[in-house]
Amino acid sequence: MNRLKNKFALITGGTAGIGFETAKQFLQEGATLAITGRSSKGLHLAKKKFGNDVFLIKSNAGVIEDQKALAKQLVDIFPKLDILYINAGDVTHKPLEKWDENSFDQVMNTNLKGPFFLIQSLLPLLSESASIILCGSVSAQIGLPQSSVYAASKAGLISLARTLSGELKGRGIRVNTLSPGPTHTDAFKKFGLDQEQEEALVEEVKNIIPLKRMGSTLEIAKAAVFMASDESTYMLGSELLIDGGVGNV
Numbered sequence: 001m002n003r004l005k006n007k008f009a010l011i012t013g014g015t016a017g018i019g020f021e022t023a024k025q026f027l028q029e030g031a032t033l034a035i036t037g038r039s040s041k042g043l044h045l046a047k048k049k050f051g052n053d054v055f056l057i058k059s060n061a062g063v064i065e066d067q068k069a070l071a072k073q074l075v076d077i078f079p080k081l082d083i084l085y086i087n088a089g090d091v092t093h094k095p096l097e098k099w100d101e102n103s104f105d106q107v108m109n110t111n112l113k114g115p116f117f118l119i120q121s122l123l124p125l126l127s128e129s130a131s132i133i134l135c136g137s138v139s140a141q142i143g144l145p146q147s148s149v150y151a152a153s154k155a156g157l158i159s160l161a162r163t164l165s166g167e168l169k170g171r172g173i174r175v176n177t178l179s180p181g182p183t184h185t186d187a188f189k190k191f192g193l194d195q196e197q198e199e200a201l202v203e204e205v206k207n208i209i210p211l212k213r214m215g216s217t218l219e220i221a222k223a224a225v226f227m228a229s230d231e232s233t234y235m236l237g238s239e240l241l242i243d244g245g246v247g248n249v
């Protein structure tokens with residue numbers, strides 16, 4: 001239960017879904033933890049569940065200024081940062097003809113540009129053996145209809161894990177991607193699809209899972225604990241798929 005003892009951790013988007021379950025697991029393993037959320041409602045619910053066990057910070061992953069402000073806030077509460085789990089993501093899915101420049105930019109800002117500048121802003125605080133975990137998606141490996149911009153943003157993160165590992169390895173900092181497959185959260189309700197499109201997509205997704213079931217947030221969170229801990233010190237610039245076989249089988 002002490003796999004993250006003496007480690008300071010930040011999870012973006014930790015108020016619900018995968019981030020929330022990961023926050024619970026990180027706490028159980030002894031980490032000192034801060035989480036971000038975008039909505040006051042989400043942060044309020046997290047406060048009810050975590051009480052004073054977690055630092056709660058309001059920050060929008062898609063706004064560059066928020067990333068700099070977040071880094072400044074962390075400097076005030078943490079002496080160092082050992083674990084950075086960039087989990088917040090915009091999951092908008094829609095057919096090619098429905099995308100416009102604004103919706104394209106919003107997904108890219110939240111999933112790729114914001115994370116890039118958050119890592120840059122946190123560079124002075126990151127410890128010598130820090131583990132940075134980027135939340136990818138198996139969607140980057142397959143051709144799921146309606147996922148074009150989302151999957152491209154996640155492919156960008158997988159690339160960042162490699163290039164930034166190359167750049168930061170001299171400081172002992174590891175950057176890796178944790179890519180979930182379809183997982184039970186409220187994310188499917190946020191795709192921006194009408195009901196008919198959502199049902200069609202859910203059916204399509206179910207059909208492509210070799211294990212014939214969605215994953216649980218706990219299955220993803222356990223992998224995040226491994227990647228955050230010193231058990232994964234030989235993992236660098238890599239991707240861990242926890243996806244019921246979607247990407248490989």
Ligand SMILES: NC(=O)c1ccc[n+]([C@@H]2O[C@H](COP(=O)([O-])OP(=O)(O)OC[C@H]3O[C@@H](n4cnc5c(N)ncnc54)[C@H](OP(=O)(O)O)[C@@H]3O)[C@@H](O)[C@H]2O)c1
Nearest residue numbers: 013015016017018038039042060061088089182183185187
């Ligand atoms: N669920 C899946 O099937 C699946 C599969 C592959 C990959 N993923 C990835 O896993 C990650 C988490 O997804 P999830 O399914 O757990 O989603 P979720 O249940 O919808 O939870 C998302 C969390 O992120 C926060 N968030 C969303 N946008 C944000 C923003 N712009 N700034 C700050 N916080 C933000 C939300 O807080 P607010 O409510 O305050 O916005 C919430 O805490 C995402 O990166 C997603 O792409 C999910």
